[in-house]
Amino acid sequence: MENGEKLLVTGSDGLHPYLQHAAQAEAMGRRGDLLLATLLYSWCLAGLPDRSFSLPCKKGTENQAVLRPVKNPNCQRRATCVFGSSLFANLMGLPAASASDPLILPLEFERGAFLLTFQVQGSTFRGVADTGSPFLLVAACVGARRAAGRCSDYCSRYGCSQRDVGRSAGLADNIISFAGGYATAVWRQGDVQLGGCVLSHRTLGVLGETQSFGGNAGGPNFGLIKLAAEDSEIRPTFLSQTPYTTLVFDFRNMSNPVLELAEKLSPWEGERAETMLTDLRDFGAGVQYYAVVVEELLVDHVNILEAKTVAILDTGTTGLVLPKSLFFSFDAVRRASAQEVGIKRAGNVEVRFPPLPGSSGPSVSLQLRRGRIPDLDAALDIVTPLAEDAGSVFLRAELREMQEENLRIERPSVIFVGLGFFAGLRMGIDIAAGKVTFA
Numbered sequence: 001m002e003n004g005e006k007l008l009v010t011g012s013d014g015l016h017p018y019l020q021h022a023a024q025a026e027a028m029g030r031r032g033d034l035l036l037a038t039l040l041y042s043w044c045l046a047g048l049p050d051r052s053f054s055l056p057c058k059k060g061t062e063n064q065a066v067l068r069p070v071k072n073p074n075c076q077r078r079a080t081c082v083f084g085s086s087l088f089a090n091l092m093g094l095p096a097a098s099a100s101d102p103l104i105l106p107l108e109f110e111r112g113a114f115l116l117t118f119q120v121q122g123s124t125f126r127g128v129a130d131t132g133s134p135f136l137l138v139a140a141c142v143g144a145r146r147a148a149g150r151c152s153d154y155c156s157r158y159g160c161s162q163r164d165v166g167r168s169a170g171l172a173d174n175i176i177s178f179a180g181g182y183a184t185a186v187w188r189q190g191d192v193q194l195g196g197c198v199l200s201h202r203t204l205g206v207l208g209e210t211q212s213f214g215g216n217a218g219g220p221n222f223g224l225i226k227l228a229a230e231d232s233e234i235r236p237t238f239l240s241q242t243p244y245t246t247l248v249f250d251f252r253n254m255s256n257p258v259l260e261l262a263e264k265l266s267p268w269e270g271e272r273a274e275t276m277l278t279d280l281r282d283f284g285a286g287v288q289y290y291a292v293v294v295e296e297l298l299v300d301h302v303n304i305l306e307a308k309t310v311a312i313l314d315t316g317t318t319g320l321v322l323p324k325s326l327f328f329s330f331d332a333v334r335r336a337s338a339q340e341v342g343i344k345r346a347g348n349v350e351v352r353f354p355p356l357p358g359s360s361g362p363s364v365s366l367q368l369r370r371g372r373i374p375d376l377d378a379a380l381d382i383v384t385p386l387a388e389d390a391g392s393v394f395l396r397a398e399l400r401e402m403q404e405e406n407l408r409i410e411r412p413s414v415i416f417v418g419l420g421f422f423a424g425l426r427m428g429i430d431i432a433a434g435k436v437t438f439a
Helices: 017-028 031-045 086-092 143-147 151-158 324-341 395-403
Strands: 006-010 053-055 065-070 103-106 108-110 113-120 123-130 137-139 174-178 181-194 197-207 221-223 246-250 258-262 273-276 291-293 296-299 309-313 320-322 349-353 364-367 383-385 413-417 426-430 435-438
Touching: 103 113, 113 221, 123 137, 123 151, 137 221, 273 291, 273 364, 296 324, 320 324, 324 383, 324 413
Parallel strands: 123 221, 137 197, 309 413, 320 383
Antiparallel strands: 006 065, 053 065, 103 258, 108 113, 113 123, 113 181, 174 181, 181 197, 246 258, 246 426, 273 435, 291 309, 296 349, 320 413, 349 364, 426 435
């Protein structure tokens, strides 16, 4: 075995029979049975080579022990047993193993977005690390792209999948809509490798031809929204199939940005600002966007808000996306300011969020970074109106309400705050605690 590797042992139903018996004995406090089952299991594995194979450790059983090296033991499924787990710690009188260590994923900047690399069924893909969407998506080279002979360039850049990759997820095809376009998705299950961590039998969407509204970064989204409404029409989100409940984007060094996934948010040292997330599912959204109530939206120090507004913290957006009414207000203030200070110095944007309830601290303030960022060789200060074709984050609820007028409720206006506001910062989203931290 190589340094740092551990043994992961499972059965065909997730846990080897001896370990099932040991777990039952542990739960019932029968320490003698626990010891016996564990010793039998250890004897079964004694002297086995350190590479993948199957072994019928109990004659006549349909369950087989599967022994394979795992470089990152953090991603074991809860139905499996890793040496050093609480079962063996209990036997040896040692403290139980702690929660999984964070999964650190390097990010690459391209075309106004940060992409991460992952594998599905052994094939490599690159997707937009997107806190504004929920699903793991890969693309198949079909339609106009294939007809034009552009598969080679696209597939070498982002990776391409067969429509029948892995096995069927047992879900009907549907249409995925996002701010940059829409596409038909076929839902499959396959093994996903992320940062050296293998997650087996995860559900993902394989996209057909994308109809673009403009502003698409090119690669499909690696969606990072975890929670969805209880709706059979909504497909499984990627993070809902993992134990991870916190996301940390570290953009302090823009030449070496990283995403950290973990089961809990570690304490941060130094100055930080925190604000609460607001759940747009209460207003009919299909998923729990990472949304924050906006206190003020300042353009050259002028607050342009006219109604209750929330901001979706969206790493799939380059700068700032506004509803058309707010975009017109932004443009009017910018033009007026430009007459006094010049066009290059006008159009500065600041968004302010309330501090945590009970906190005596000031409002959380994020500013859109202006100009070219040398580490990226690009600018992120792009402010655009939301494409009408993109629809609304409340679209499904709004369509239902068209049938019954009495169901209509008042909803906040929604803006999308993107990478230009996060540049130079560390942003931690704690899903379980319902808060976001900036430092």
